[in-house]
Amino acid sequence: MTATNQPNSVDAQREEADAVKSALDKRVGSTLDPQVRLVRTPAVSRGDVPQFSGLVEALVEGAREIDYERPYAVLGGPGTGKSTVLVEAAVRHIVAGGSADSIMFFAPSKDAAAAMRAQIFARLAGDDDYASTGSVVRSVHSWAFAFYRAIRAAAGESSPRLMTGAEHDMAIRELLLGTAQDGNRYWPENVVPALSYVGFARQLRDFILRATERNVSAKDLVDYGERFHRPMWQAAGHFLEEFNQVQRLGVADNLNASELLHATLAALDSPEGQRIVEDQRAKVKLILVDDAHNLDPASAAFIESFMVPGVRTLIAGDPDQCVFHFRGASEDFLDRHAAHDDYRVVLSASHRLAPETAEAVNAVRAELPASSTRVPLRGSEHEQSPSIEMTEAATLTARHLQIADAIRRAHLHDGVAWEDIAVIVRSTGDIPALRRVLMNHDVPVTIDPTAVVLAEQPLVKTLLLAVEASYRSLTAAEVQDLLESPVGGADPVMVRRVQRAVTRAIRRARAEGRTLPQRDDGRPPQAADLLADYLVDPSGYEWVAEFFGPREITVVERLQAVLTAGREAVRERLSSEMVLWKIWQATQLSTRLQAHALRGGTLGAQADQDLDAVMNLFDLAGDFAERNPQAGVSSLVREVRSQELPTGGRDRRGEVPHAVEILPAHAAAGRQWRFVVVTGLQEDSWPAGPTVGGLFGQLELVDLVDRGIEPGTPISRMADAVHEERRLFLLAISRATDKTLLAYVSSSGEEALVPSRFLKDVAPVVASINGDSAEPDDAEGPDYRDHLPRVLAVEPLIAELRDAVMDTARPGHERHAAARNLAKLAAAGVYGAAPDQWWGSADPSCERPIIRDNQIWLSPSRLESLEECPLRTFLENQGGVAEDTEPMRIGILVHAIAEAIVDGLSVDDAHSLMSTALAAISEEPEWKLTQLQDEWREGIDKLHGFITSLQDGSTTLETEQKLTGCVGETDDGITVMLGGRIDLMTTSGGDGEQTETADTYVYDFKTGATAVSGETAENSPQLEAYQFLVTMDPHRGHAAGAALVYPRYKSKAITIRQQGARSEDTTEQFRQRVLQLAPHAAGPVFPALPGDHCQHCSVRLLCPAQPEGKQVV
Template identity: 55%
Template sequence: MPSDPAQRIGANSQPTVVLDRTAGSAQKKHTWEGLPAALISGDDRLDYNRPYAVLGGPGTGKTSLLVDAAVEFLLHGGSAEDLLFVTPTKEAATRLRTEIFERVRDTESYAATGTPVRSVHAWAFAIERWIRQRQNAPLPRLISGAEHDAQIRILLRGEVEDGLRLWPEDVMPALTFVGFARQLRDVLLRATERGMTASELEKVGVQFSRPMWEAAGRFLARYNQAQRLGESWNLNASELLHSVIHDMENTPEGQDVALRLRERLRLVLVDDAHNLDPAAARFVEHLIAPGTRTLIAGDPDQCVFHFRGADEAFLSRHAEHDDYRVVLSHSHRLASGQAQAVRALTAHLPHSSTRIPVQDKGAAGAVRTVIAGSAMAEKLHVADAVRRAHVVDGIPWEDIAVIVRGTGQIPSLRRVLLSHGVPVTVDPTSQVLAQQPLVSVLLLAVESVYRRLSVGETRQLLESSVGGADPVMVRRVERALGRAIAHSRTHGQEVPERSDGQPYQSADCLADLLAGQVTDQQYEEWTAFMSPRELDVVQRVTRVIDAGREAYAANAGVEAVLWKVWQATELSTRLQTRALRGGTLGSQADQDLDAVMSLFDLAGDFAERNPQASAQTFVEEVRAQELPTDTRDRRGSHEGAVEILPAHAAAGREWEVVIVSGVQEDVWPAGPTVGGLFGQLELVDYLDRQIDPNVLVSRIGPAVEEEKRLFLLALSRARSTCIITAVDNETDEGGVPSRFFTDIAEACSPLTAQSGAEDGSTELRAADLPRVLALEPLIGELRDAVGASTPPEDEREAAAWKARREDAAQNLAKMARAGIYGAHPSQWWGTAEPSTNHTLVDHDDQVRLSPSRLEALSDCALSAFFDRHRGVEKQTEHQRIGNAVHAIAEAIVGGLSLEDALRAVDAIVPLISDGPQWRTANLLERWREGITRLHEFLTARQEGAEGYTVTSEKMLRVPLGTMDDGHNVVLNGRIDLSVTGPDGATIVYDFKTSRTAKTQGEAQTSPQLSAYQFMIARTDGLSNDGAALVYPGTGDTKAKVVQQAAMSEDEVEDFGRVMLNLARSASGPEFRATPGKHCDFCDFATSCPAQTAGRTLV
């Protein structure tokens, strides 16, 4: 938003505020009896000298009991300031805060100056800020995990750049790796969560001969010093908790604040206490006083954050006393099958005195399983299940979730769902902000204000939503610029040069246009050949970059520069409209807008901390954050989209339908976690259980148990339907279903084939691709039925085939009348008319052939056509070697010595090699030998050619005749080397750089050599005396020469007719696809009608 308040919307007007109370969700009614009812109402007969532990399995009402207690407290005169509601995460706090507000908002007497529901870290931050204010000390700032990770990597990179040797020598090469920084951050967090200081960590490392712990302790000390040098007091989540605990225990101001809170609070509620780490539990303990009604809810079997330091000991300790334990065993969420599965999984977990066997809600239902034959089939099953839940069962999109084990499974699943018309939202904590497509483009646009973009970055901007172009349009723009450059050179106008002295190409001109580094005259000349659409694409991107550059030149802040760039894209209204329409495009627009808002949040926080920092520093900081960034969620709900999220993000949530996807062995459960370079698990075991770090401890059992708890959490999120999918395919890596299927086998049943198998079977066949209930597959299936042209031979089958075609045609007609794209035959690619029926000729109305293309034309005219018109591609290493060898050969004929030729090889080969150093060395050695052999061959031809003329790179142009349509055909070619005798008899040599030479028989029938002989025979004053292929790089002692005998006049005449026929096949408009051995190496199989992959579909 604009940094100047006067420019903001409505700043100069008198606003009218209208409070619109929209209809909320239906009020939830809960009926409680016995001890839970007494705790909710705050019955004075109960003893509140100790907290009450609320235990129960998934869906038993633990959180509902706490919410009802909070609502009852507020509705009966309680003040929000006297209520402390603690959740482990801010997402849980947001959900519970919304639910409480919905239930108390109609009460006129309710008012509050703050929120009573916060995450444990939010409460710690508020209290620490209060204490620091009283101490007149710098206020704390809580940094995100992504920012913490980036700061650690910056410090490590600085150590490497300064040449410091502060780590064990064997890990020094790894300091700049992201994985090293992640493992270092993890071990520092685990140590900080348990109250260890930098010196204590170093001492433990010395005590147990752990050099990585010693180095990590010293690094933590350096990190803390760097933080103290900053203007703000930055704390990560672990440091925040220990800081506030220290202040409440050891400073007068902190002790006074803690005392005031304990005296004021009348109700303390702690939800999901099993996910609190020791520091968080200790912090909560400081706020609980005897006599204060305190409820602590949780389920140790759902503790899935041990890797973050979570420990169920806090909950278990308060649940030890039977008189202070509330047992909830009846689940209001789980159907019979899910409850049975949960019980089966908990039976395989270690014994726990706090475990409460869960009972179902009384509704029948099984956990459904789908075992697919491939990964794609599994994803299609997920898409089909989601669509049937919505279309058939009427379940809203937002009440369906797909849960996966890790974030790496999300992108491919998201693509499949979107392609089948399913609107999707992705958990924001699963995505890195800088990797969001729109954010990446905006950052690139901001970068363009202070540096020149590369050619690739320029194309990225043009092909983004900012430029609105596709690769074809970008190519059209570059071709228009290429024509403009050629026009300027033709008319003698000056064309800029690159820094390396090479002339400008179209991509360079495009980069200059977008960077604004052109004069008005150059702008007119370069855009003169662009169509209005092409010019609009360029101007859209230029407008965005110019807006940012103007703000940057005016010394505007980071927020203002970003705002100007965003405003110039004109995407805001378009994305907002698309998001409000819903559907798949709407869900993508929604995600884009969320990402942009997160970027502006980050820019605002950055500008507040660093008011003088540049836009370049901001962009570097955002790109440095390679962990998902916490976002401020401003939406009350996520309507109209299916959520895909990792299992850990599903804690505390529920949906009507849940699909747990990708339940494979080695994925779920994942492989056992090890301590890595830093021995993180050994450190935790030592600090928590006093286990000697040097004693070997099995990690497999606890790791599998943790994965089992996570699986239990995932399948217990559904209120009505839970579907679990996996792949069983021996040929696919990782295609083995998880062992957890065995644990819950009795509670599961296969999902029935609702798509309607024709053989009457009711179970899904693992190898089958499902018929997804979506428009696109349905239209494809109907079009396939209509397009079937060959009826079966059996009369009965032929009648059924005809009936199917007619039914399919009628359904397509109905869909076409309804305006569904793809149903009308005019929209089918297979029925489209050719774009042109004209012969492909050059601008001078001639058809040109070259000797090097004849063999490809003889093999397959279609492949040769595709190859010639595939566009400009980056040269391969082999092509660059060929160009270099031909250039050196030409120079040798011109008098270049062997020594100079070898120096040229030494200079050129390292520049054109794509491989590692050892491969470059081998290539250099090979071509030093090859050029030596080539020099010997050429010198021999020159020294023994008295009276002969030796010519290199000779250009010839010979007419071939006229085709039936009147177009002339010419043969153009460049001869590498020709030796002409006094009588005009000429031998042609063609240089080849491949390792393997053609055989004598192959050379004798080579169309290329025959074409050279034809050209010599049809050139005045010359006669053909044979041709040869020369291979200097085969490894023989001399250059290998494979000859083609001199062609007779009749053979020359016959070959001319062959080339004329090839010209007809090369000029189109029809190109024949000819299968053969050459198909094994063809790049165009997917476009070839002779191949299965390239057959045209209706």
């Protein structure tokens, strides 16, 4: 029977495996068979196996003559080998024939657990008989979750789910928002307006976590609030009860990390829990606890549930490194088991620290509260000397440059790998600026994932925006963001080229009479609007694509493919996770980023960070899809964006990124590198002041529960806060095996930066260096801190050499030496060393006038700007100003209303039109919009009265008339043409037809709030140009004059600035002026003429006549 059924069983297993593979392929969209290669962990050589002696050797070996009735405490300072003792104990237990399943190894975190598992696997790599059914080392929460899940399964209950901190924060904010919308039930009235604020939710969450860590229930909070007259505690208790009720309505039993341990402890007391605990106690032969000083009371109680007399138990820790009191950590567990002299081992020799660093650590420890178990730390012999230094800077920028220089010298001179270097900061707010400086100097950087919010990662933001495009229209600004992102692959110049191509398409469409889609506010579409429509649905816009060049069409089609993939996935009703996957596939970024990451360097570090962020996004999307299988893709986007707390993802990397790590001091616990920089060592930053209780007075709750101090009792927390910060400083300076650099700023003035007081603790034993490579030779010379420090990098070197070559004030021999060095670098292929690669030294792109059909076209409005500054006129015409500004939109609106008034629009209708249109086109706040509408109500009255006064029956009014004429030829034989559109033109006299006997008057409307003087108007080139065009037209008669009309200018009557009729002599003089100006409009040379107009110039950054623009030549 067995033999007969065996093939069927195998076939069934194959079918089941195929079904699982098919489901997996369907989920991830895979069509290929993945190739998996198992890599054996390199074995540790015999010479690297740690050696012990005395009691430590007996404990590691598990000698039978040792009394194990009590746990043994293994104490020691940084680098003394506490963790190594535990790892070696686990290894020897397995090598001696013990089962890996009989070990309970507790690590302080999942990262620490992974590091210790790697050490154990390396030690056991040569043992082919080793096998384990589970992880040898786990974090306390991982152990607790495993037992809690097993107990619930034994009781027939559903499996629990552990919430991330970001999810917990989001759930609290959603419930608070619902409370604010549905009506307040228990919050004090003075805080009700703040219920929807993120800061309020954060303080509430911290308060709840501190309460949960101490097993304070919702009812306890209400009771405490009533007893001690704390209404915020009562409200928090009611909120916690409501929150728990909402969580119980969910499909899974959601727990945060603080609730998990207390829930597990309660479950251990159940019949199923007691049975599982007894089974585990019977199986366990070795219990190992690392970093016990950072355990909170609940974690300690959980571990002690499995500790029984006779079982070998080793507890390692260092009370001087307890830096997580703010999370509820306590040294009590470690101190309690270390109190017995016969069961305590103190390690004093640090295998990590050099003698100088060990002395610095001892100096810091001496300032901490006395401890009977503390012994002086002894350093090991070290090649690096000195092993710890500190450097002073005058500014934050100088400090960042010092750090960059120190890191590059460590890498280039000392051969330290990038991944063996770390920068420890006190606050995550210090990370962005420092990261930018390091990346700019070609230092690859990686950031602790728990320091960055997922939705704020650049690539994640771009993917979320692309996902949003699958179910809603994007704004013009969002489309530009996508184009300039890695998904679009365009830079701002390319985006500008794309938009200008669309602008040309719009002009052609209008000239051909094509109907263009209107915007929601009724305004005509701009290039950005039409581009957004084209990207979403290119059908019907083939006439736009005709204006794209090869490079533009590549960028547009790349983004179109991504947006189309998302829309098709939504149309096929795929899950939110699959929609995200389809979009990611369409970006084709996976291979590119992978290649960059494997190549290394700064680009590789950024690619590595981007890939990690995308993996975390898919982790979140997968978890969300499993919890909410019916949720749409918009819910996924809202879920990701709502999580405003950093959350570390699943770490799948097989190796450490080849990059310098920047991390907060707390994240450095339990880790080490060869070279470490500790920065942010300033007063009010390190040490930071004592944390206040905030709205909820959480510290008073902690004091009440932990120490029995009633709220309102005066108590000083300064000493405890300083001791905590000093322990954090001790932890930071003890992470390096080779060298530690302490960087700080010392400056005076309004924003003085004072060095940390902790530096005085180590000053007697730490060498001090300057920000520069050496002290100034002249004691009376400038302070070394007045200069930015040099960085050992190619780019600063080239910049300094180029500056020396171009500086005529330098001695000749220095300039020649700099030139020789630049020549050597250029010969070696270093970019930027050769003069032809310098900005402004390249040949002109064009040496001929920029004209078409041998004609130069000028407009009346352009003449005045040409006389002021030809360069400004050229740059603005080439896109130096925005295509669509609010003053421009108002100008178009006023001209349109003036044209309608001529056609008979009433003043009331003109008011209504102006008010409605201003509300649609203005971007001003409501109060300023109201002021603008009032101003233009008065302006429309004046404009309407002015136009109607001209309609006397004998005068013909024409609006928006376009006139053109030939001015003549330049000395080079180029024809100069003048053309413009006149706002309002009146013709009177004559014989009823437009003949040469009629008088024609020109009006130009100005919508600004200021008016030019009469003298300026009399000499206005723009008005002269209009009169010249009238004179050139044989059907317009005599040019009787021109005027500027200001309906918005503050005056009782409309303000008019007139220009008298021009004689034949003045007309000829004007013609000659235009012919002289025309070459400046055609180039190829565009003079920059400084003057009063420079104050309002929009292209100062590109002007060589301005300090801001000198860098471009």
